Amino acid sequence: MILPQVLLQSLVFMNARDCGGCHPRQAQTQRDTPMAHALIPAADSKFLQLHPDLPFSAGGVKYRIQVAASAATFSVVSGRSSFSVPHVWAFGNGITGQTYLFQRNASWYEAAVSFYPALQGLDWTPGHSTRPHTDLEEAVGRRLDNVEVRRCFGCHSTGAKWDPSGRLESIEPGVRCEACHRNAEAHRSTRSPMARLGGLGxxxxxxxxxxxxxxxxxxxxxxxxxxxxxxxxxxxxxxxxxxxxxxxxxxxxxxxxxxxxxxxxxxxxxxxxxxxxxxxxxxxxxxxxxxxxxxxxxxxxxxxxxxxxxxxxxxxxxxxxxx
Ligand code: HEC
Ligand code: HEC
Ligand code: HEC
Ligand code: HEC
Ligand code: HEC
Ligand code: HEC
Ligand code: HEC
Known part of the structure; x- marks a missing residue:
């Protein structure tokens, strides 16, 4: 995966935490599933790599998502004000759609526009078409509070850890082994038995x-x-x-x-x-x-x-x- 420098500096990335060495059969195919890609740095998005310059405008606001080198830049121009951010997370890389989260003045935002495979382009993120877009703060997207942003990352990644100030400390992007196979810590270190999920009703x-x-x-x-x-x-x-x-x-x-x-x-x-x-x-x-x-x-x-x-x-x- 291509990692934008800033993400690398501020974050510890974990990697299917060592299950694959002993369980290669599951690890080799699981990493290519939509669930494993439910969260990725936007520069890695298969959709954005195919469309490295995506424009969308509506209500007098111009949006653009551009991928170059290892950064995906989201930019918004509203009247005479503009905003642009080079470090963006992409949620959803499967068949339905992709939504972008970014930080602005230390707060998290859900971008006003999303990518839709059916359109091969951008359109409003669900719920955003009816929001006001007149000033830049409203136009960039919806500000998320700390609880909501943790919930987004919680379902789209594995074992995300946040420090008390609300900064993302470490993450394994996507739904990986331990999202479904819980309490694996002791199993990895001392080989204590794991619950078997096969054959559950x-x-x-x-x-x-x-x-x-x-x-x-x-x-x-x-x-x-x-x-x-x-x-x-x-x-x-x-x-x-x-x-x-x-x-x-x-x-x-x-x-x-x-x-x-x-x-x-x-x-x-x-x-x-x-x-x-x-x-x-x-x-x-x-x-x-x-x-x-x-x-x-x-x-x-x-x-x-x-x-x-x-x-x-x-x-x-x-x-x-x-x-
Ligand atoms: C050092 C090698 C090793 C590592 C690392 C390891 N496992 Fe295992 N795992 C085993 C072995 C050997 C068994 C079968 C022995 C047993 O029944 O406990 C097993 C059993 C399991 C089972 C139950 C299988 C069954 O048929 O009962 C699950 C689920 C599982 N592992 C998941 C994981 C996950 C998830 C990880 C990563 C967090 C992981 N394992 C890491 C060696 C390992
Ligand atoms: C940690 C959260 C999480 C858990 C646990 C989870 N899922 Fe998912 N699942 C997701 C997300 C997020 C997506 C959307 C992936 C995308 O489109 O990017 C998804 C997508 C899917 C899909 C559609 C994509 C595909 O692979 O065909 C299926 C099917 C699915 N999940 C089944 C399951 C089943 C069955 C379980 C329980 C055994 C499960 N999921 C557990 C979060 C989870
Ligand atoms: C009897 C078969 C069957 C069962 C059982 C089943 N699914 Fe599906 N599921 C399908 C089919 C068929 C599709 C469409 C696949 C396609 O279009 O290629 C699908 C698609 C999906 C999708 C992708 C989104 C969509 O709407 O197309 C998700 C997510 C999903 N299933 C989750 C689940 C979960 C969670 C369960 C258990 C509650 C489940 N499925 C049980 C047959 C099943
Ligand atoms: C409770 C767990 C949960 C939370 C919280 C959550 N998601 Fe998801 N998300 C899912 C699951 C499960 C799917 C796959 C659903 C399906 O295919 O039926 C999904 C799918 C998606 C998709 C793919 C497009 C689509 O509509 O299927 C996007 C984009 C997405 N989520 C973004 C977000 C964002 C942004 C947030 C926070 C504002 C968020 N999610 C919060 C579980 C969650
Ligand atoms: C979306 C949830 C989910 C994820 C992610 C996931 N698994 Fe599983 N895993 C299951 C389920 C459910 C079963 C039982 C399969 C069945 O009924 O056929 C299973 C079965 C297994 C088994 C056989 C033992 C058993 O519990 O039946 C092993 C070993 C295993 N998984 C390892 C892994 C490894 C390694 C990873 C990461 C590369 C992983 N799994 C990721 C849900 C998951
Ligand atoms: C082209 C569409 C179509 C396909 C494909 C199809 N069905 Fe049906 N099925 C129907 C319709 C329509 C009915 C209702 C018939 C009636 O009562 O008039 C029905 C009825 C049924 C019933 C209820 C029968 C009863 O007497 O109450 C079952 C069970 C069923 N289908 C199962 C299946 C299964 C299993 C398959 C695949 C092997 C299948 N169907 C493929 C259209 C379809
Ligand atoms: C676990 C067993 C089971 C599975 C798997 C299952 N069914 Fe059924 N299905 C039933 C039972 C039980 C009924 C209700 C009794 C009856 O009408 O035979 C039913 C009813 C139906 C009906 C009539 C529904 C109505 O509203 O009258 C249809 C149609 C049907 N099934 C189609 C399917 C199709 C298609 C699949 C696969 C995608 C499927 N079933 C998988 C057990 C099952």
Whole structure:
């Protein structure tokens, strides 16, 4: 990874903390997953490297993200004032979108614009199109308080440590081994046994993922309601008639091997469905590509991405979103 000098000077970077030497099979593929790249220095962004000079203007404000040498510079021109910052973190490097965080006068900000693969360009960050952009302070983005910024880094990296003044001390960017395999310290040093995650049923497995992917209970209590909850896979899957808290055949990891990300053809999932449905009611309509009809893609307004609805069901044309 290319590291901007300033990031290197002020931060200790850790690296898949020595698990790979003894567990090469998981380490070799996990490092290429979207989760492992959920946070990266923006100069390493595959999107920005492909588009080294990205402009966006709206409401009289001009935005630009440029990558040169080992820095990604975010700049904003509003009327006669301007702002530019060369050290930016990129959140999200998967299939949906990428948002940028930076520091300005010792505070953290979420940039007003994000990159969307579907557009191959910039557009407003979710929630920003309706914010005021008249003065520079508002135009650059949304100021984040200490609690929120730690939460962003908490879900998008592993073991981030902050000093009492709010400065990031050390970080392992992205979701790496110890985000899911907890309490590994003693295992690494004295080989004390690790909890085995293989073969967990859906209920127990969710405890591993729910730090970051919200649980059914969280969404049931706090929302969001309507289409914006399509991205909360636990909520959607548990609402589906296929779900059984104790049946391993419907665990997330049946369909998503946690150490690899391969774009799968729809037919890949057929055997997962048929592990339950072969013996029961059989589909009167089709014999393959089950997910294309029963896990419909649902576009989320403002995100330029159609999420996969994990509420497995018979989706009728013109039917409203079942919540
Ligand atoms: C010095 C070599 C070594 C290092 C470093 C190491 N492991 Fe292990 N690990 C082992 C061995 C050997 C086993 C199998 C022995 C056992 O069952 O405890 C194991 C078992 C495991 C298991 C349970 C496997 C099972 O089938 O029961 C997990 C999970 C695991 N390691 C994860 C990790 C993670 C995550 C890291 C990094 C934080 C790590 N290990 C670092 C050697 C190592
Ligand atoms: C430390 C937080 C964290 C934990 C724990 C976590 N995830 Fe993720 N996951 C993320 C983030 C952040 C992304 C978005 C990655 C991106 O697009 O850059 C993501 C993306 C994904 C994706 C879509 C990308 C892909 O690889 O296809 C899947 C599937 C996924 N997670 C499944 C799981 C499962 C299953 C678990 C539990 C075994 C889990 N995650 C645990 C944070 C986490
Ligand atoms: C509670 C954990 C959590 C927190 C806090 C969090 N994220 Fe995420 N983030 C995720 C997960 C999980 C995904 C993947 C979700 C999916 O694909 O359904 C994700 C995906 C993303 C993506 C990819 C685009 C998208 O919309 O899927 C971006 C960009 C992002 N997060 C930015 C941020 C920023 C910026 C913050 C702080 C303001 C933040 N996240 C806070 C867990 C979190
Ligand atoms: C997103 C969560 C997540 C991340 C990140 C992750 N793992 Fe795993 N790991 C799992 C789950 C879940 C299983 C059980 C897999 C299954 O059911 O097929 C597992 C299984 C394993 C096993 C087999 C033993 C067992 O627990 O079943 C080893 C060894 C292991 N992981 C090592 C690693 C190493 C090394 C890394 C980092 C390079 C890593 N894992 C990153 C979730 C994760
Ligand atoms: C753990 C077992 C299990 C798995 C895996 C599973 N299902 Fe189901 N599914 C069920 C059960 C149980 C029902 C409810 C009883 C029935 O109608 O047979 C159901 C119901 C359904 C229904 C009818 C829903 C309704 O609202 O009437 C559809 C359609 C369906 N499943 C499709 C799928 C598809 C497609 C997959 C794979 C993506 C899948 N199922 C995976 C167990 C499962
Ligand atoms: C082209 C779209 C399509 C595909 C592909 C498809 N289905 Fe269906 N499926 C439907 C529709 C539509 C219905 C509702 C039929 C009706 O009741 O009129 C249905 C019904 C079902 C039912 C409920 C049956 C009942 O009698 O209650 C199950 C279970 C099911 N499908 C499973 C599957 C599985 C498993 C696959 C993959 C092997 C699959 N479907 C592929 C469209 C599809
Ligand atoms: C029966 C199979 C199945 C199960 C079980 C399943 N998924 Fe998925 N998931 C899919 C399919 C199919 C896609 C779309 C993949 C594609 O488009 O290539 C997907 C996509 C995703 C994505 C990427 C964003 C999106 O909306 O396309 C995330 C994140 C995700 N799943 C998380 C989870 C989590 C967390 C669980 C457990 C609660 C889970 N999935 C359980 C089949 C499944």
């Amino acid at each position: 859906p209920e127990d497995l969710s405890a591993v993922c729910n730090d970051c992917h919200p649980s059914w209970a969280e969404v049931a209590a706090n929302g969001p309601r309507g289409v914006p909850n399509v991205r909360h896979q636990f909520y959607r899957l548990i609402e589906s008639r296929c779900y059984d808290a104790l049946d391993k055949r419907i665990s997330c990891t049946v369909c998503h091997e946690p150490h690899s990300h391969t774009v799968r053809p729809a037919a890949f999932y057929d055997s997962k469905c048929q592990s339950c449905h072969a013996a029961g009611k059989i589909c009167p309509v089709a014999k393959s590509d089950c997910v294309t009809c029963h896990m419909p893609k649902t576009e989320m307004p403002g995100l330029h991405f159609a999420f996969t609805d994990h509420r497995i069901r018979i989706a009728r044309p013109g039917q409203s979103y079942p919540d």
